[in-house]
Amino acid sequence: MEDAKKEAFDRWVDFASVILISLATVLTAWCGYQAARWGGQQTLLYNTANADRINASVASTRADTLVTIDVAMFLQFINSVAENRPEETAFLRARFRPEMRRAVEAWIATKPRTNPNAPSTPFAMPVYRVAANAEVERQRALAAASFAKAQEAEEQADQYVRLTVIFAAVSFLAGISTKFVFPNHIIVVVVGFLTLIFGFVRIFGLPVL
Numbered sequence: 001m002e003d004a005k006k007e008a009f010d011r012w013v014d015f016a017s018v019i020l021i022s023l024a025t026v027l028t029a030w031c032g033y034q035a036a037r038w039g040g041q042q043t044l045l046y047n048t049a050n051a052d053r054i055n056a057s058v059a060s061t062r063a064d065t066l067v068t069i070d071v072a073m074f075l076q077f078i079n080s081v082a083e084n085r086p087e088e089t090a091f092l093r094a095r096f097r098p099e100m101r102r103a104v105e106a107w108i109a110t111k112p113r114t115n116p117n118a119p120s121t122p123f124a125m126p127v128y129r130v131a132a133n134a135e136v137e138r139q140r141a142l143a144a145a146s147f148a149k150a151q152e153a154e155e156q157a158d159q160y161v162r163l164t165v166i167f168a169a170v171s172f173l174a175g176i177s178t179k180f181v182f183p184n185h186i187i188v189v190v191v192g193f194l195t196l197i198f199g200f201v202r203i204f205g206l207p208v209l
C-alpha cells in the first residue's frame with residue numbers, strides 16, 4: 001500500500017516537473033526575445049549618439065570657421081582705420097556678420113582709442129556670440145542623452161540574459177529531478193519552483209519593449 005502511494009506521489013512529482021520545464025521554457029524564450037529587443041535598442045541608441053557627436057563636430061568646425069572669418073575681417077578693419085582708409089573701413093564695417101557687427105559697434109561705443117578701460121577687442125565682450133556654438137552644445141547634449149539611454153538599454157538586455165540563465169537552471173533542476181527517488185526529487189522540484197518564482201518576480205520589475 002505504501003509503495004502504491006509512493007508511485008502515485010512520484011507521478012505527481014513528475015507531472016510537476018513537466019509543468020516546471022514548460023513554464024521555464026516559455027519564460028526563457030520570452031527573456032531571450034526581450035534581451036534581443038533591448039540589444040537592438042542599445043545598438044540603435046549608440047548609433048544615434050555617434051551621429052549626434054558627428055553633428056556636434058561639424059557644428060564645432062563651422063563655429064571655428066566663423067570665428068576665424070570674424071578675426072580676419074576685424075584685423076582688416078583695424079588696419080583700414082589705422083591707415084585712414086574710410087571707404088574700406090565703411091565697406092568692412094557693413095559686411096561683418098550680424099553677430100560680429102553688434103560686437104564691433106558695442107566695442108566702438110566704448111571708445112577704445114581714448115578709454116584705457118575699454119575691452120581689447122570685440123571678442124572680449126559679452127555681446128560677441130557665435131550662434132553655431134549653441135548648436136554644438138545642443139548636439140553634444142543629444143549625444144550624451146542617447147549614450148545614457150543606450151547604457152540603460154544595455155543594462156536591461158543584461159538583466160534579461162541573466163534571467164534566461166535562471167530559467168535554464170529551473171529546466172535543469174526539473175530535468176534531473178526524475179533521476180532522484182523519494183524524497184530527494186521533491187526537494188529538487190521545490191527548489192526549482194522557488195527559483196522559477198524568483199525569476200518570475202524579477203520579470204515584473206523590468207521594462208518591456
